Amino acid sequence: MIGRRSVAKIIATCLVAATLSACNGNLTDRTASLEGYTPEHIFQRGEYELANGRAEDAAYYFAEIERLYPYSSWAKRSLIMQAYSFHSGKDYEDSRAAAQRYIDFYPTDEDAAYAQYLLALSYYDQIDEVGRDQGLTFQALQSLRTVIEVYPDSEYATSAILKFDLAFDHLAAKEMEIGRYYLRRQHYTAAINRFRVVVEDFQTTTHTPEALHRLVEAYLSLGLVDEAQTAGAILGYNYQSTEWYDESYKLLTSQGLKLKDKGNNWLSQIYRQSIKGQWL
Numbered sequence: 719m720i721g722r723r724s725v726a727k728i729i730a731t732c733l734v735a736a737t738l739s740a741c742n743g744n745l746t747d748r749t750a751s752l753e754g755y756t757p758e759h760i761f762q763r764g765e766y767e768l769a770n771g772r773a774e775d776a777a778y779y780f781a782e783i784e785r786l787y788p789y790s791s792w793a794k795r796s797l798i799m800q801a802y803s804f805h806s807g808k809d810y811e812d813s814r815a816a817a818q819r820y821i822d823f824y825p826t827d828e829d830a831a832y833a834q835y836l837l838a839l840s841y842y843d844q845i846d847e848v849g850r851d852q853g854l855t856f857q858a859l860q861s862l863r864t865v866i867e868v869y870p871d872s873e874y875a876t877s878a879i880l881k882f883d884l885a886f887d888h889l890a891a892k893e894m895e896i897g898r899y900y901l902r903r904q905h906y907t908a909a910i911n912r913f914r915v916v917v918e919d920f921q922t923t924t925h926t927p928e929a930l931h932r933l934v935e936a937y938l939s940l941g942l943v944d945e946a947q948t949a950g951a952i953l954g955y956n957y958q959s960t961e962w963y964d965e966s967y968k969l970l971t972s973q974g975l976k977l978k979d980k981g982n983n984w985l986s987q988i989y990r991q992s993i994k995g996q997w998l
Contacts, residue, residue: 757783757792764799773807794820798829801836805843814840831865831872838862842881845888852892858885890920890929897932906936917988927953931962933985934969944981946970948989951977955993 752760764779780803783796797820804813813836820833838861844854862885865878897912909932916929930953937946950970953963954977970977979989 757787773803777803810840831869835874887923890923890925910936927957927960927962931966934966947980948985
């Protein structure tokens with residue numbers, strides 16, 4: 719198995735190797751043919767390049783094994799190492815391609831779980847600031863879900879769950895950013911639509927308390943006091959220890975309103991279902 723622990727062991731072994739002849743001296747540079755070398759020697763050269771921070775060169779040597787010895791056990795090992803090397807060099811597209819080939823060629827192999835995890839990371843590690851397009855986040859979520867559901871007993875499942883939650887939170891943050899933008903410009907209906915998505919679809923994220931408070935603000939601005947009071951009631955029941963509850967409490971009570979379920983709106987349905995357990 720070539721999982722994370724095995725990869726780390728390979729790198730450590732190559733770093734402290736007593737002789738570099740196996741890793742370096744016995745092979746020529748990338749401009750020369752490798753056909754006269756065994757797959758083991760080429761693999762060791764790839765390890766050496768990887769251990770010395772030359773991920774692109776490492777990927778080249780691992781790819782040469784796959785090309786020169788396509789039906790050997792070394793080809794299978796080199797393919798997963800290609801995916802790892804490309805990812806180490808932040809060549810996420812090629813990492814993803816190599817990982818997918820591994821999954822396609824060796825779907826039942828022990829390292830298929832690691833290949834799927836690397837594939838997910840190729841999307842996940844490109845998620846950065848909230849303002850960018852969220853297509854990569856959706857793809858990361860789908861790939862991480864595969865790790866969780868198809869390989870629940872693997873060593874990567876726990877990490878995949880954590881990263882899934884973080885990516886999910888990232889999507890909620892995007893909705894909040896857009897909602898705040900509309901709210902600042904007094905486009906209250908558009909803002910409400912974004913905050914509603916967070917409350918309904920991302921209720922397990924850290925952004926739900928603020929989304930409820932922003933709903934209080936937006937509904938009060940539109941004069942829809944029933945909705946505002948109900949949003950405050952949900953805040954008071956589930957998130958009373960947060961600053962957003964305090965802000966909503968001050969805002970509502972300053973206008974002589976209570977934080978209570980009122981009317982028959984979408985927030986009232988959430989209140990009855992999640993707090994009172996009334997589903998009909």
